Structures are given as structure tokens and as C-alpha cells.
Amino acid sequence: MxxxxxxxxxxxxxxxxxxxxxxxxxxxxxxxxxxxxxxxSIAIPKDSLNSVMWDFMAKEHLLTDKNSKKIVMNSQILVHTPKVAEDQLNLPVHVDARSVKNAQKIVVIADLNPIPKVLTYEPKQAEARLSFRIKVGQATPIRAAVLDKDGVWHVGGTYVDASGGGCSQPAVAYGNDDWVKRLAEIRGQIWRKPGQEATRLRFSIRHPMDTGLADGIPAFFIEKLEFKGAKGNLLGNLYISEPLSENPTVTLFPILKEATTAVNIKGRDNEGNLIDVAVPAPFQSSALEN
Amino acid sequence: MDKVRRSLLIGGASSLALPILAAPFSSLNAAPLKYNLKAQRIANNSYVVIGKTEDYSPENGGDIVNVAFIDTSDGVVLIDTGSSRRYGEALKELIYKTTGKDVIRVYNTHFHPDHCLGNQLFDKKKIAALPQTIKGLKESGEDFSSNLYRILGDWMRGTEVIIPERAINYSSEKFGKHRFEMLPFKGHTDADLAILDHETGVLYAGDICFLDRAATTPHADLEKWHKSLKEIKKIPHKIIIPGHGPADTTSRSIDQTDTYLTWLEENLTKSVKSGKDMIEAAQMPIPEKFQSIDVIKLEIERSVAHLYPKFEEKSLPFLGQGEN
Incomplete structure (x- = not known):
């Protein structure tokens, strides 16, 4: 409470x-x-990934939501990752939950990470899918739990093999003298395809995303990002935890009206640094470029 | 929370251990961990041990790399030492059986573990490498080694990282009649040593050249790599021994590596420009001419992981900076 x-x-x-x-x-x-x-009293179904942490993850990260009524394992929730994490600081993950009607939120969890929760995404005027990269501390299940309007959590996931240590290494940025100067630099672009409502927004924010688990380096990470259309209409919210990769690079699929000229990204990190940027949206007709 | 996690893990581990212990020891456990190394003669006094064109696996024990040795009247010159102590042992035995001589010089072509974790079997004072290779191995050797322990398991038993003690800051070295020219390149890693034996015309290219096995890019700089391939093409030679793949008498390994890397680069650029994420980029269709290259699908996936962020930074437009 x-x-x-x-x-x-x-x-x-x-x-x-x-x-x-x-x-x-x-x-x-x-x-x-x-x-x-x-x-x-809400039954936790058997885990299709056989993770020893599953019950605890469900209690800690899903059932704490007061709208929870039921949990089901759903193989239609697609979590794409490589089989093996080539770079334990940058494991690419693509979550596709478009099969769930009225998805309210998507919670991404890596069970065996020292900090399991990766992010919560609330798609408002956006498709229920996204991609991003995460740090992994060891081989772990990566799962996406999608809460629908009726309070049902739909859970899907995959298992990723990895060598250890991704969560306790200092950020690569600290090898460069100019990391402070370049902190929160934002790059991004929007792609539109003719005849498709959903656009593709990719952005990257320069940030060390410290987990607090590397010796002598306190947690320092982007906590929240909010996405809005031209008229201030909310497209989605992204609540981020420490395991998201350094220089987070995220792909979202906002639904933009034809007249929309930009998507505004606003947010902050846990030390109060502010992020506020407009990503220009191309006219629909220019989409054939690629 | 950490405490809970740990206790849960222990619970999980013990419940997992039971069925494993109860199972009869399978053929998997009984498989003898013995490398079956064979020396292939490629020129006068010159032999290669061709590795499998595969990724590391518990089945191949890391026998995935080419190693070469030259039987000179001063003693044997060895180029690279393989993935493990056990590999080094098998290699040493094979060298002695073939030449009846001891090894007087070892070169590590670069710092990747498949090329130098067999160092233990040889005198580290006699192991030579480029200064950047020595530095790289000091920094990353232990991580490489523990990763291979994880993948290869018992094959790695007793393997330790041995740092070469002889820095190559000279342009050639002569043993018997064989003059070995040191050719320092860059691109596959920060320091890639190729060696030309002037007596036989054999060019030991290290991992600057791959043949019928997809090139790997964990520490690659593609621009430098292309430049090195261009230079290596100008060096007169009779045979190229690529780091991975069969001995090459037609310089095909240079062209194939170059074309593959160019194609990879073009596709990464195209993917990033069309808004694809890493997972999507790794799905790039493989053209007919590369279909016969081993482990290409896996290596594309790995290369996307190594190189994509750099391509993104180049391609995604800069929009501004947050306030701090």
C-alpha cells in the first residue's frame, strides 16, 4: 500500500x-x-522455462500489481533473443505482445540477474511490442509478462546462455574522458510505411546506466521516459531499471496520425538529469526512401 | 532479497542434482577427451594442423583453429598453440612424432584464446607475439579462458593463460635456412601477425584470412581489416594458411574474407538505415555465394552484436542533449 x-x-x-x-x-x-x-491466492502456473526463481518473480513483480487476477503462460508472447549472449553487456531483446488485446503493460524480467526487473512498458497509443538491449549477469530466463484489461498476465519467454559478469562491470563510457560532456546525448529517428498506422521509433540515449553493483560506482540510470504525440497525446510510458544496457537503444511502435510531425520524449534519470527531445516524424509519403 | 535468491538457488540446484546423479553415466561422460590431430605437409619441412571449421563445442573440444610448424635444422618453429593445455600436449606429441625435434620458437598470431591457450606446453621465453597481443592477452586472457571452461568443460582441465615473454619488435628471424618475415597487420584484432617463410613461400596469415569458415569480429575494425587484406594481397607467396579453413593455393581466402566483410558492412548499414533492431538485422538473407561458408549464420548474429551499435551511432541523427 x-x-x-x-x-x-x-x-x-x-x-x-x-x-x-x-x-x-x-x-x-x-x-x-x-x-x-x-x-x-492467485495461482502461479508452472513455468515453461523451469526457472527456480519463477514463483518469486511472479509474486514480486506481477502479483504486486493490484489489477492482477490471473497468470497464464502464453506462447504467443514472443521474446526474441540470440541463444547465447555474445556480449553480456548488450543482449538484444525483442518483445512482441501484439497477440494480447488491450495490453496495459509489459514487464520484462531476467530471473537470474542480480536485479531481475528490466523495464515496464505501458503502450498507450502504440503497438504492444518493443526492442532494447540488456545486461546479463549469467545464463538466465528472459521473460515478458503482459497485463491485459481483465487483469490477466500473459507470460512468455526464452532462455539465454551467457558468460558471467555483465551486471557488475563498470560502464564502457568510463574509458573515455568525455563521458560527462556527452551524457544524455540523444539520437533518434522515426520510420513510416505507407498504409500502416504504426510507425517505428528508434532512439538511443548516451548514459552509463550503472547498476550499482560495480565496485565503488553507485547506481545511476534512466528511470522513466514518456512519449507524446504532437497534441500532447500520451503514446506510452517506459519505466526503466538498472539492467537496461549502457547507452539504451530502444525501438517502439507508436501509432501516429498522419499530421503528426514529431514525437516528444521526456524523462529523467535517478539523479534528476532531464531528457527532453523531439524526434521528427517524416511525412507518410517519404517512407519509400528505404 | 539477495538472501532469498541464494537460498532458492541452492534449493533448485540440489533438486536438479538428484536426477543427474541417479542417471547412469552416459556415453557423453565416457567419451575420451582426446584430440585427433593430424599433420598435413604443405611445403618442404612445413606442416599444418587444420582445425574444424566450427564454433567451440564440447564435441570438438576447441579443435577449431589452424596451427602450423616448420622443421628447421635449428629446431621446430610453431605458429599458434590451440585452445587448451590438452591441445598443446597433443600438438607437442605430434610435432615430436613428425620431426623428432624440440620447439625453439613459438609465435602467437593474435590474442584470441583458440590461438594461444596451448602456450603452457612451451617455454614462455620462447613464445613471441606483437606487443599489443601481449597487452591484450594480459587484459583479457583470464576472461577468455573462463569462457572456454564454461563452453568446453573438461577439455580445458588444467589450462592456464601463459603470456608470451618475447615482444616482436624486429622484422624477421632466421632458423636454419628458413627466414621468417614478421608482418604486423590490424583489423581482425588490434594486432594481427602474419608470417612469411621466405624459404618455402608459405604465408601464415593468422586470422586476417578465413576460408570457407565465416570470419569472426569480436575485436574487429573493418576499415583496418580491409586495408590489411589489400596489403597482404601484394605479398608474393605460394600458399596461404588462413587462421581457419583449408590451406589456400589460389589466394581465395583473401578475396573471400574481403567480399564477406564488405557484404556484412553493407548489410549492417542498410539494416540500421531502415530502422531494424539487432534481432531483425541478424536475419539478413545470405547470398548464394556465401551459402557454403561454415557457421555463417552464427557469425552474422555475433557480428551484429559486435558492430551494430557503432553503425547506429553513425546513422541515427543527433537530436539534442539532456540537461544536467
Whole structure:
């Protein structure tokens, strides 16, 4: 229960007597326990990847969402990665959850990473798919859990082999003297195909994305990015955790009206550095260039 | 949380261990870990041990690289030492059986582990390499080695990284009648040594040249690599021994490596310009002329991982910078 919720609960009971108040105050922790008991009453299905961490991942990252009603394993949730991580600092991942109607959010988890949660994506006016790169600490399942409108988590994933250590190495950037000067440099482009609503947005932000697990280097990473169309319409939200790769390079599929000239990306890292950039959208007719 | 994770892992490990222990020892465990190395004579006093044109696997034990030795009247000159201590042992035995002589000079053509993890069997004072190779091996040798332990398992038993003690800062060396010219190139790695034996005209190209086995790019600089291939083509020779693939009497290994790298580069550029991500880029269709190259699909996937970020940085338009 968040602080905000606790506060509003409290104000509801304001009119009651002191004694009642005391009871309410005492009952808050009890209530929160019963909530978690309710969470565990949602059955966690057998993991198709046989991960020893699966139950814990489900409890920690899926059932904590108050809209959760059910979890199902769904082979239609596609998680594409190479079989082996060639570079444990940059494992490419493509998640395609377009088979889920009304996908509310996509949660990406690498079970055996020291920090398993990679990101949460909320596609608003966008297709339920994205690609990005992650750091992996060892061979691990990589899974995507997609929450639909009815509170059902659809879970798919794959297993990636890797040599160790991707999460505890210092960023490559620290080998260059100019990393501070180039921090949060943004590159990006939008591609449109005639007759297709969904466009393709690729962007890359220069950032060390420190996990906090390398000796003497505190966690330093981009936490949130918000994507908006020309009229301020929300296209999607991306909540990011430490395992996303250094210089995150992300592909999203926003649905843009023909007249849209740009997508605005706004966000910040955990030290308050701000990101605010417009990616120009080409006219639909120019899409044949490629 | 870490504590919970660890205990869960231990639980998982012990429950996993049971069925493995209960299973009878299969033929997999009983397979003798013995390299079957053969010396192929390619010129006067000159032999190569041709490796399989495969990726590392528990089946091949890392016997995936070409190694060469030259029987001079001063002793044997060895070019590269293979992937493991066991490989080094088999190689040493083969050399002695073939020549009846001891090794007096070893060259490591570059710092990749398939070329120098058999060093242990030889006197490190006699092992020579380019200075950048020595530096690279000092920095990355242990990581390479632990990665190979992970992939090859018991084949690697007892393998240690041995750093060459002799830096090559000279242009040639003579043993018996054989004058070996040192040809330092760049591109496959930061330091790629090719060696020309003036007595036989054999050009030992190291991994600057691949033949019928896809070139690997984990430390590649494609521009420098192309330049090196152009230069190596001008060097008069009779046979090229590529780092991987069969002995080459027609310079096909130079052309094939060059065309492949050009094609790879063009496709990476095209992919990045059309907005493809790494996973999509790795699906590039392989043209007919490259179909017969071994492990090409895997190497394309690996190359995308090595090179794509650089192509993205070149191609994606700069839009601005965040405030800090």
C-alpha cells in the first residue's frame, strides 16, 4: 500500500471516535497482510522455462500489481533473443505482445540477474511490442509478462546462455574522458510505411546506466521516459531499471496520425538529469526512401 | 532479497542434482577427451594442423583453429598453440612424432584464446607475439579462458593463460635456412601477425584470412581489416594458411574474407538505415555465394552484436542533449 493510499484511507475514518481510530490504525498492517495473502491466492502456473526463481518473480513483480487476477503462460508472447549472449553487456531483446488485446503493460524480467526487473512498458497509443538491449549477469530466463484489461498476465519467454559478469562491470563510457560532456546525448529517428498506422521509433540515449553493483560506482540510470504525440497525446510510458544496457537503444511502435510531425520524449534519470527531445516524424509519403 | 535468491538457488540446484546423479553415466561422460590431430605437409619441412571449421563445442573440444610448424635444422618453429593445455600436449606429441625435434620458437598470431591457450606446453621465453597481443592477452586472457571452461568443460582441465615473454619488435628471424618475415597487420584484432617463410613461400596469415569458415569480429575494425587484406594481397607467396579453413593455393581466402566483410558492412548499414533492431538485422538473407561458408549464420548474429551499435551511432541523427 502506498503512502498516498494509506492517507486517503485514514481521512475516510476521520469521523470515527478515538477508539475506532486506534483500531483502524492497528488494522492497517493486518489489512496489508491480508492483501498479500489474497495475492498468493492467485495461482502461479508452472513455468515453461523451469526457472527456480519463477514463483518469486511472479509474486514480486506481477502479483504486486493490484489489477492482477490471473497468470497464464502464453506462447504467443514472443521474446526474441540470440541463444547465447555474445556480449553480456548488450543482449538484444525483442518483445512482441501484439497477440494480447488491450495490453496495459509489459514487464520484462531476467530471473537470474542480480536485479531481475528490466523495464515496464505501458503502450498507450502504440503497438504492444518493443526492442532494447540488456545486461546479463549469467545464463538466465528472459521473460515478458503482459497485463491485459481483465487483469490477466500473459507470460512468455526464452532462455539465454551467457558468460558471467555483465551486471557488475563498470560502464564502457568510463574509458573515455568525455563521458560527462556527452551524457544524455540523444539520437533518434522515426520510420513510416505507407498504409500502416504504426510507425517505428528508434532512439538511443548516451548514459552509463550503472547498476550499482560495480565496485565503488553507485547506481545511476534512466528511470522513466514518456512519449507524446504532437497534441500532447500520451503514446506510452517506459519505466526503466538498472539492467537496461549502457547507452539504451530502444525501438517502439507508436501509432501516429498522419499530421503528426514529431514525437516528444521526456524523462529523467535517478539523479534528476532531464531528457527532453523531439524526434521528427517524416511525412507518410517519404517512407519509400528505404 | 539477495538472501532469498541464494537460498532458492541452492534449493533448485540440489533438486536438479538428484536426477543427474541417479542417471547412469552416459556415453557423453565416457567419451575420451582426446584430440585427433593430424599433420598435413604443405611445403618442404612445413606442416599444418587444420582445425574444424566450427564454433567451440564440447564435441570438438576447441579443435577449431589452424596451427602450423616448420622443421628447421635449428629446431621446430610453431605458429599458434590451440585452445587448451590438452591441445598443446597433443600438438607437442605430434610435432615430436613428425620431426623428432624440440620447439625453439613459438609465435602467437593474435590474442584470441583458440590461438594461444596451448602456450603452457612451451617455454614462455620462447613464445613471441606483437606487443599489443601481449597487452591484450594480459587484459583479457583470464576472461577468455573462463569462457572456454564454461563452453568446453573438461577439455580445458588444467589450462592456464601463459603470456608470451618475447615482444616482436624486429622484422624477421632466421632458423636454419628458413627466414621468417614478421608482418604486423590490424583489423581482425588490434594486432594481427602474419608470417612469411621466405624459404618455402608459405604465408601464415593468422586470422586476417578465413576460408570457407565465416570470419569472426569480436575485436574487429573493418576499415583496418580491409586495408590489411589489400596489403597482404601484394605479398608474393605460394600458399596461404588462413587462421581457419583449408590451406589456400589460389589466394581465395583473401578475396573471400574481403567480399564477406564488405557484404556484412553493407548489410549492417542498410539494416540500421531502415530502422531494424539487432534481432531483425541478424536475419539478413545470405547470398548464394556465401551459402557454403561454415557457421555463417552464427557469425552474422555475433557480428551484429559486435558492430551494430557503432553503425547506429553513425546513422541515427543527433537530436539534442539532456540537461544536467
Amino acid at each position: 502506498s503512502k498516498k493510499e494509506a492517507k486517503s484511507n485514514f481521512s475516510k475514518f476521520k469521523q470515527f471516535s478515538c477508539a475506532t481510530l486506534l483500531t483502524v490504525a492497528l488494522s492497517i498492517p493486518v489489512a496489508s497482510i491480508s492483501v498479500s495473502a489474497a495475492e498468493t
